[in-house]
Amino acid sequence: MRDEEAPDEEIEAVLQDRGTGGRDEMNIAEFPITLLADRAPRGQRRIEYSDRIFDPGTNREIDRRLVISAPEEYGLPTAIDDDVILALIQLTRRQNGFAKPEVHFTRLQLIDLLGWPDKGRSYDRITASLDRWASTYLKYENAWWDNEGRRWTSGGFHIIDSYKLGDGRAPGGRASRCRVVWGREFFKSCQAGYLKGLDYDLYIRLTSHPARRMYRFLDKRFYHKSEWEFELKDFAFEHVGLSRTYRDAGKIKEKLRRGIEELEQVGFLEPLPPEERYIKQGRRWLIRMARAREEAIAVPPPEVGDDPVVQHLIDRGVSAATAVELAATHPAEVIARQTEAFDWLVARDDRRIRLSPAGYLVEAIRKDYALPRGFATKADREAKRREAEDLFSQAHQDRLRERERASQERAARQAIDRFWEGLGADERARIDEQALAEAESEVAEAYQAMTPASLRAVFFRDTIREPYLRSLLADRVSS
Incomplete structure (x- = not known):
């Protein structure tokens, strides 16, 4: 067996073992390392989480802070990227027990472990996720626990150092071998044993990302005691990753509700009525979380x-x-x-x-x-x-529909051509800039990477400019 390949039976064992032998690195369970949304707001390149805790080691309170930054080209990691990292942790644990920072897999196997559909978009998601992780920088201030030194530390690193994917365009490319190399500091924490058990099968079954975030964070905290009270905004913003635009306590509760209900339904959280779940103290709200009793979890x-x-x-x-x-x-x-x-x-x-x-x-x-x-x-x-x-007969209906479609398409094309021909060079350049800025990120990336120039120009005209002009003209008609 070549060193860069992992036996299929090792990876397939992860799929069978994931419910009982899952693992989670506790630093990334404590603070989110991604946005909670499926994509970053336009122009956002940085997110920050922070809190204050009592540190028994120094016998004082310390301020912890995590800053996550990413280049505009790939963007900040999202909730889906969180799932990818957790799945790679499962593969690494089973494949080499964190003896080596390299983990080998095929995209098909990783998609199966993630519970995603076997479709082209899922394969593209893997590539986009690894691009984001390889370029995302995490800066911890008194917020990264050094399990060897038994202390809070500061520092910065990439969670993934590098990756390599097999050629997806080749025959059988979706099953080609891939490799990820963990970042040194993150892998050091895994090797030092700063890991906790995780019911990975339960995690994958959760349908909402707030539920998944709460599950990982609370599962870590419940190791110390079975009931916690958190300041509502601190819990929602700093540990679940809810957007800080939700300043009203009622709105925050609403955004957390679905995830809490799901964790109650699967037997992880003790069900509580609202008056017991949320406690008013002066001008602030507390949220109470209690682990479900063992007998509740055992109920089929x-x-x-x-x-x-x-x-x-x-x-x-x-x-x-x-x-x-x-x-x-x-x-x-x-x-x-x-x-x-x-x-x-x-x-x-x-x-x-x-x-x-x-x-x-x-x-x-x-x-x-x-x-x-x-x-x-x-x-x-x-x-x-x-x-x-x-x-009408079915054939006549088909002919009418085809004529109507063709007529509408000709009219749309003529309108686009007339509009474009009536523009000056500066206006055309401005519209091209706007079209590229509003194009889907995958489309824009494909255009930037395309050669030769002639093919690139045709791709831009048909895939970026024309859809933009159609939308622009439609908006003018409707207004």
């Missing part, structure tokens, strides 16, 4: 039985406990309508469901989301189909 998930509504939800990634709860508390017609709309979004790979498909479906049912624009229920579509068949 509710029986699904023959309820087709519950089974349809489970088939779409919803946990059994949540599916039973939804079926019992929401009208069947609401569940059917939202499930059908969800399937419609999945078929179109809609960006709204990419981050957490099952989580989106659960929230859509609970809040009875408005139906997506362009979506019609099966019943509505069937009624329209029968009405149309009474008037």
Whole structure:
């Protein structure tokens, strides 16, 4: 076996072992190392977390601070990137027990461990995530625990030193060998044993990223005692990673609610009524978290039985406990309508469901989301189909639709050409700059890397400029 390759059976063992033998590095469980969102706000290159704790080693309070920065080219790491790091930790533990900083895998195996669909976008996510981690700089001030020296330390490093991916364009490329090399300081902490056990299978089943963040942080804290009280804003902003734009306590509670409910449903948190969960002290709010009793955790998930509504939800990634709860508390017609709309979004790979498909479906049912624009229920579509068949043959309908589509496309193209030809050189340059700035990051990166110049120019015209001009003209018409 070549040194750069890991046997498939070692990695496959991780997939079988992930529920009982997971690990988490405790420094990155204490403070978030990513945004909580699926993408960074435009122009944001830095995030900061901080708190104050009592340090028994020095017998005084210390201020801890973490600053995370990343170049604009790759952007700040997101919640998905957090999952990638945790999955790589699982692979490293099983593959070499943290004896070596290199971990070997295929993107297909990593995607399977993450619970992502085997689609092209998932493979692209791996590449984008590793780009972000290799370029992201973490600066700790009294916030990185040195397990060998038994003290809080300061310093800065990259969590990943380098990575190498096999050629995804070659035959069988999705299963080609890949390698990640951990950053020295992060790997040193893992080797020093600053790790805790983690039910990785439970982590992957959680559908919301706030729930996943809270699970990792509280699972670390519950080692010391089974009940904690935190200042609400400190808990939400500094340890869960909630955006600081939510200044009102009521809004913060609302944003935490779904994650807390999910942790209650899986038997990790003790269910508490709002008056016990949140405590007012003067002008500040506290949040109370208690680990569920062992007997509560041991309770098996509710029986699904023959309820087709519950089974349809489970088939779409919803946990059994949540599916039973939804079926019992929401009208069947609401569940059917939202499930059908969800399937419609999945078929179109809609960006709204990419981050957490099952989580989106659960929230859509609970809040009875408005139906997506362009979506019609099966019943509505069937009624329209029968009405149309009474008037025209199917072939005639097809011809009419094709003529209409072609006519609309010609009109749109002519409008774009007239608009573009009427612009001067300076206006054209300005529009090209705006089009590139508003293009999807993957599209812009592909354009920047493309050669030769002739192909690059055609790609820019068809993929970046034309969609921008279509949107620009549509906005003018609608206004």
